Amino acid sequence: MSEPVSPTRRNAPRLALHVPEPSYRPGDTPDFSAVRVPAAGSAPRPDSSAPASESHPLVNHLVRVLDEDGRAVGPWDPRLSPDILRKMLSDMVTVRVFDDRMYRAQRQGKTSFYMKCTGEEAIAVAAANALDRDDMCFPTYRQQGLLVARGYPLVDMMCQIYSNAGDKLHGRQLPIMYSDKPHGFFSISGNLGTQYPQAVGWAMASAIKGDSRIAMGWIGEGATAEGDFHSALTFAAVYQAPVILAVVNNQWAISSFSGIAGAEQATFAARAVGYGVAGLRVDGNDALAVYAAVQWASERARANAGPTLIEFFTYRAEGHSTSDDPTGYRPAGEAQQWPLGDPVERLKAHLVGLGEWDDERHAALVADADKNVRAAQKQAEAMGILPGQGFDRIGSMFEDVYSDTPWHLAEQRDAALGEARIYLGRDAS
Amino acid sequence: MPNKNMIEAINDAHRVTMAADPDVVVFGEDVGYFGGVFRATAGLQEQFGKTRCFDAPISEGGIIGAAVGMAAYGLRPVVEIQFADYIYPGYDQIVSEVARMRYRTAGEWTMPMVIRSPYGGGIFGGQTHSQSPEALFTHVAGLKVVIPSTPYDAKGLLIAAIEDPDPVLFFEPKRIYNGPFDGHHDRPVTPWARHPDSEVPDGHYTVPLGKARIVRPGNDLTVIAYGTMVHVALAAVEENGIDAEVIDLRTLVPLDIATIEESVKKTGRALVVQEATKTSGFGSELATLIQERCFYHLEAPVGRVTGWDTPYPHAYEWIYFPGPIRMKQALEKVMAD
Numbered sequence: 001m002s003e004p005v006s007p008t009r010r011n012a013p014r015l016a017l018h019v020p021e022p023s024y025r026p027g028d029t030p031d032f033s034a035v036r037v038p039a040a041g042s043a044p045r046p047d048s049s050a051p052a053s054e055s056h057p058l059v060n061h062l063v064r065v066l067d068e069d070g071r072a073v074g075p076w077d078p079r080l081s082p083d084i085l086r087k088m089l090s091d092m093v094t095v096r097v098f099d100d101r102m103y104r105a106q107r108q109g110k111t112s113f114y115m116k117c118t119g120e121e122a123i124a125v126a127a128a129n130a131l132d133r134d135d136m137c138f139p140t141y142r143q144q145g146l147l148v149a150r151g152y153p154l155v156d157m158m159c160q161i162y163s164n165a166g167d168k169l170h171g172r173q174l175p176i177m178y179s180d181k182p183h184g185f186f187s188i189s190g191n192l193g194t195q196y197p198q199a200v201g202w203a204m205a206s207a208i209k210g211d212s213r214i215a216m217g218w219i220g221e222g223a224t225a226e227g228d229f230h231s232a233l234t235f236a237a238v239y240q241a242p243v244i245l246a247v248v249n250n251q252w253a254i255s256s257f258s259g260i261a262g263a264e265q266a267t268f269a270a271r272a273v274g275y276g277v278a279g280l281r282v283d284g285n286d287a288l289a290v291y292a293a294v295q296w297a298s299e300r301a302r303a304n305a306g307p308t309l310i311e312f313f314t315y316r317a318e319g320h321s322t323s324d325d326p327t328g329y330r331p332a333g334e335a336q337q338w339p340l341g342d343p344v345e346r347l348k349a350h351l352v353g354l355g356e357w358d359d360e361r362h363a364a365l366v367a368d369a370d371k372n373v374r375a376a377q378k379q380a381e382a383m384g385i386l387p388g389q390g391f392d393r394i395g396s397m398f399e400d401v402y403s404d405t406p407w408h409l410a411e412q413r414d415a416a417l418g419e420a421r422i423y424l425g426r427d428a429s
Numbered sequence: 430m431p432n433k434n435m436i437e438a439i440n441d442a443h444r445v446t447m448a449a450d451p452d453v454v455v456f457g458e459d460v461g462y463f464g465g466v467f468r469a470t471a472g473l474q475e476q477f478g479k480t481r482c483f484d485a486p487i488s489e490g491g492i493i494g495a496a497v498g499m500a501a502y503g504l505r506p507v508v509e510i511q512f513a514d515y516i517y518p519g520y521d522q523i524v525s526e527v528a529r530m531r532y533r534t535a536g537e538w539t540m541p542m543v544i545r546s547p548y549g550g551g552i553f554g555g556q557t558h559s560q561s562p563e564a565l566f567t568h569v570a571g572l573k574v575v576i577p578s579t580p581y582d583a584k585g586l587l588i589a590a591i592e593d594p595d596p597v598l599f600f601e602p603k604r605i606y607n608g609p610f611d612g613h614h615d616r617p618v619t620p621w622a623r624h625p626d627s628e629v630p631d632g633h634y635t636v637p638l639g640k641a642r643i644v645r646p647g648n649d650l651t652v653i654a655y656g657t658m659v660h661v662a663l664a665a666v667e668e669n670g671i672d673a674e675v676i677d678l679r680t681l682v683p684l685d686i687a688t689i690e691e692s693v694k695k696t697g698r699a700l701v702v703q704e705a706t707k708t709s710g711f712g713s714e715l716a717t718l719i720q721e722r723c724f725y726h727l728e729a730p731v732g733r734v735t736g737w738d739t740p741y742p743h744a745y746e747w748i749y750f751p752g753p754i755r756m757k758q759a760l761e762k763v764m765a766d
Contacts, residue, residue, distance in 0.1 A: 168535060169534065172533050179533070179534045189526060191526075194494065194521065194522060196494070197491050197494025200494070202498035203498070204498070204499065205499040207480075208499075228490055231488040231490045403539070403593075
């Protein structure tokens, strides 16, 4: 092995590469005492049309509304009606029950893949409730709460997961990569970060046309390292696009902790400062804080005051996906130690504290969600599960590549149908 | 009918479509106030306003990504990538997003957009201003790839591309922006002003995508080319006295296979010509298609003229460029076999 130090630089200190490591690994006792959690209500709330720089002290703070006793405190309290609070709680519970059922369905071999958002339910659900219904969302893969909150049929979500006859995407997308234009939910991509400049472009188009609708995009903290994150921020800042750009910092990108994406050096919200856009760092497990931040940013966007980057500080309570084993890289029980708690329990405690909820009603809500999810699952599975799918309309595989089917695809479709005839022992369509 | 060079024809195509459709927006690096480094968008901002034609940050990924969002909204973005060599930072957005959006959403979201970019060598652009990357896009399902070779076609094809419901890569052979190039770098180029293909009608007309043009009819050999190489091939055929049929593909995807097949079955010989590097180029696809469809009509192996499999060298440009010598050798070989 050759000597690494150049003979001409013998006196120079040997350089050392810093490779970030999380504080604990499997077998260690998780300890989040280093996570700074400011008191609920302590973050000031600038006017939503204030210059971006007035928000910048908040990129190193944490906007929190719900205190340890579930009370809403401070200037960010959105003062929501009990009806909206109950709707958000119901949506979040539905998402959690849905996730559990679909996770189990994957384990039962009914589909290939699933991704839960356990612990992050407030981020999509509260955002959806704070946005206008016709604002456009450019989500990543843990925002199923957007669809649930906007009333998208659970059966349709499940049919997509099963790639069955009811799948409106015709079995072409990986499970959970939903798309639904009427519900303002843009197609999800497996190539991370792509949706960020797309959200900005949609918002720019809305501004070009003098529309009043805005766009919101989501990205995970790991994918902020993608070039698309930075081009999106540049475009958003340059054109003052009416867009909200959310970073869901759930601490883990598969097995890589947030330090590998740069979290040791600066918060993700602090990225906003360099671009001159408004920035907020928000307790992502506090549904009221999420709602308030999105409401603030949407007021800002609608007033042509510019884009906002929001870091939602949260924790991925379960594995990255059904293909992941988190016990291989992080301590067991870490999620239970997370200092910002469980978003469902915190919102429930708030409603109980207001006298607008109780354990009995909550149990009924969970039972009702369970019943609805089970009924939807039964209905979806009547249209098929993934094994055995893909032979009912083989010709459809060659549609939608172009607006019309060119000669080479027509030839390949006929060849595929010929293969299918041999495989199936009968003509296929 | 007015004569225009290719840049003027492309500029005109923008004006016609922007005037007809308020949803057409044009953006890219330097395309706004300045009108583009090649002047293809000159005057558009002045005529249509700066929200219809504007400068973009130096971020090809951002340009394409924003165009995806705009197309999703319902606009028809026409973006310029300043040189085709710069398209790679936007490659993921093109290949993974633009190309597949119609498919992965079962037609719910479509991407009616045009990505324009000057390509090709012969201008002393070195290895970062000379590449011909068309095969990287013809390989991707969901994209259409168009390459004009005349001002008339450039306007008609670009209007067709902007009006097309599918995403189109529109590569402009910058070597022939000002005049047809016959491959003889040491002779002056005849400007388009004295060429019949530079008669460009005013107003709206289209040249349909997917339809090739027989530039020169012939009986002994079929030469298939596109872009700058149409003119190089045409000159070589005439200089060598061969009764060759020269086909300008105009559109690589979708390909006009019927015209190729009919011609090769008539002549019995084929030579495919591309400026791009040899291995896995679009000419390889053409040669294979001809072999699959015309094998029993062929009297010689399909010939191939291409650039070399190296990056594009600055000082050795005329050794790299597939010019008259390589054309002559290939023509003689295909005719002799």
